[in-house]
Amino acid sequence: MKSKGACQAVIVLAGMIGAGKSSYTKLIADALGSEAFFESVDDNRILEKFYHDPERWAFALQIYFLNTRFRSIKAALKHQNNVLDRSIYEDALFTRINYEEGNMSDAEMDTYLDLLDNMMEELDGMPKKSPDLLIYLRGSLDTVLSRIAKRGRDFEQIENNSDLLEYYQHLHGQYDHWFSSYDKSPTLVIDIDEIDIEHKADADFVLKTIVDKLEHLA
Known part of the structure; x- marks a missing residue:
């Protein structure tokens, strides 16, 4: 399915580590003629350190992600046609989990939340205030773990x-x-237990569902 130029929208992906956000971002951007914003792992000097020592690196990692996601969403909201493979809107979830896991102190959590509030106020002043659509890739933990592997x-x-x-x-x-x-x-949920966009029929179904949703919202 090719629908280049059919829809002008800012779309953000959300979902677990390993849910397939980058693959969906490429699929959607290619089909709709959108600019894709990818969260680079190769450029992140903290991510692997976090996995080896989360208590030491959790706060630094979350500040790194917050900064890069803020930069991406600001750029995205200046235009009308792009896809982000993860956005600032779910960043606080990861930070909250790290706090609950004991990887961040009260002071670090408070500092993060204060900075996030400042950034969200900045977004409220943008000509475009928010995405047109958030797509949540929902699936079982078994599916996510198999994709991580x-x-x-x-x-x-x-x-x-x-x-x-x-x-x-x-x-x-x-x-x-x-x-x-x-x-x-607005939101759209895709069940990744049932849908695998490596299969063309599934990819076509996903794209049609997204286009239909955007046309309904227009």
């Missing part, structure tokens, strides 16, 4: 790392609650 980043693997499995379980258990409280834009 398949993409093969060593530092993300749970073998012989019970703490990391507990972190994934904690994060996954909070995602539906986060989604239920999200109110910045």
Whole structure:
């Protein structure tokens, strides 16, 4: 399915680590002729350190992500046609999980939340205030873990790392609650247990569903 130029929209992806956000971003951007904003792992000097020592690096990692996501959403909201593979809107969820896991202190959590509030006030002053659509990639923990294993980043693997499995379980258990409280834009849920966009029929179905949703919102 090709629908270049059919819809002008700012779309953000949301979902667990390993849910497929980058793959969906590329699929949607290619089909709609959108600019894609990807969260680079290769440029992140803190991410792997966090997986090895979360108590030491959690606060630094969350500040890094907050800064990069703020930069991306500001750029996206200046235009009308782009897709972000993760956005600032779910950043606080990861920070909250790290705080609950004991990886961040009260002072660090308060500092993060104060900075986030300042950034969200800045977004309220943008000509475009929010995305047109958030797409939540929802799936079981088993599906997410299988996809994490398949993409093969060593530092993300749970073998012989019970703490990391507990972190994934904690994060996954909070995602539906986060989604239920999200109110910045219309939403669309895609069940990644049932849909695999590596299959053309599924990819075409996803694109049609997104286009239909955007046309309904127009």
